Amino acid sequence: MTFQIMTDSTSDLSQYYLKKNHIEILGMTVTVGNQTYETIGEEALDNSTLLTAIKKGATVHTSQINSGQFLEVFKKYALAEEELLYLAFSSGLSGTYQSALIAQNMILEEFPNAKITVIDTLAAASGEGFIVEEVVKLRDAGKSLTETLKVLADIIPRLQSRFMVDDLNHLARGGRIPKAVALVGTMANIKPLLDVDPAGKLRQVTKVRGKKKAINQMLEKTLEEMDTAYPRLVISYSGTDEVAQEIKKQAMQKNGISDVDVRPLSPTIVTHTGDGTIAIFSISRQSRE
Missing domain, CATH: 3.40.50.10170 (Rossmann fold)
Known part of the structure; x- marks a missing residue:
């Protein structure tokens, strides 16, 4: 080595x-x-x-x-x-x-x-x-x-990290996001989508009604911006892996994707996100903004 x-x-x-x-x-x-x-x-x-x-x-x-x-x-x-x-x-x-x-x-x-x-x-x-x-x-x-x-x-700077968390109150309690963002997440079927900003902090990107729509938007945005020199995705989850495996299936049907890994989030992360979290990671063509 x-x-x-x-x-x-x-x-x-x-x-x-x-x-x-x-x-x-x-x-x-x-x-x-x-x-x-x-x-x-x-x-x-x-x-x-x-x-x-x-x-x-x-x-x-x-x-x-x-x-x-x-x-x-x-x-x-x-x-x-x-x-x-x-x-x-x-x-x-x-x-x-x-x-x-x-x-x-x-x-x-x-x-x-x-x-x-x-x-x-x-x-x-x-x-x-x-x-x-x-x-x-x-x-x-x-x-x-x-x-x-x-x-x-x-x-x-080009690593893209996109998250959807079922219960944002976990992140708010740990000070990772503002309580106001968590409050939005408790509204009827509203799913705030998060990413990691250039300073390495979590931020809210948008709000989507419905979990399925939120996940589809995360995947579409990831594939749209992905650098084809790094044709791989990593999908992480907390709880069961059913949703993560379905995202993998969708991603593998897209041209240019040769490698999709599915893995559980570590307990350290799950402490702050709780159950039902989905995250997608990739290298994009441009730096985070």
């Missing part, structure tokens, strides 16, 4: 994929009621347990990865004199990126020649995972870290 890749548990990547591709990972924690769960490893919280607790009215919240956790991992690679690239959850949604920068600065004070690179993906969930997967392809093709960073500078 030309360099080591690291990410966090919000990226929706499976343990199998992470292990197969030698990716270092740190996990946020999720607190359900009075019990705190890990989001990686054999004892990781699963979505079924989490969603059941949410439906029963349990109080849930997440905790970001702290600087001490980053410091421990970064030091390991500094001592080994290995290049490490950490791809972080959006700084617009969490303080995890800032924690990583603090740890990076501490390492560089002790090991001035350490090669620890921290990149803000400005993405969430499988959008972050999408970026990680592209980096894996580059690394495995023998690209250097410098070459990889040039590609990241190009594709990160």
Whole structure:
């Protein structure tokens, strides 16, 4: 390998994929009621347990990865004199990126020649995972870290993340969207569509009446703007995968789409979205506006 890749548990990547591709990972924690769960490893919280607790009215919240956790991992690679690239959850949604920068600065004070690179993906969930997967392809093709960073500078601003959340009150409670936007979502069958803006924050794009119409609009917009040099989509969901699989079926019938992955959202993300969330990720021709 030309360099080591690291990410966090919000990226929706499976343990199998992470292990197969030698990716270092740190996990946020999720607190359900009075019990705190890990989001990686054999004892990781699963979505079924989490969603059941949410439906029963349990109080849930997440905790970001702290600087001490980053410091421990970064030091390991500094001592080994290995290049490490950490791809972080959006700084617009969490303080995890800032924690990583603090740890990076501490390492560089002790090991001035350490090669620890921290990149803000400005993405969430499988959008972050999408970026990680592209980096894996580059690394495995023998690209250097410098070459990889040039590609990241190009594709990160063009990563499109579109969300439809059944119950926006979860996002409002966590401060991810304004309460006024959540209020609209409680009106009769009105589905606000969200995306991730250039600063990596969630924003409302439009409002659509009806879930089916909202999903169709998300898919149509994605396909309309997609860069054919990256002919793949990632569809994420919370709860059951029936809707996500139907979107995949529709997408695969379109010309130019050769790869559509369906995967569950991570518990860290589901804590803030609840059940019934659908998200579509792609690389578009132009940067987010």
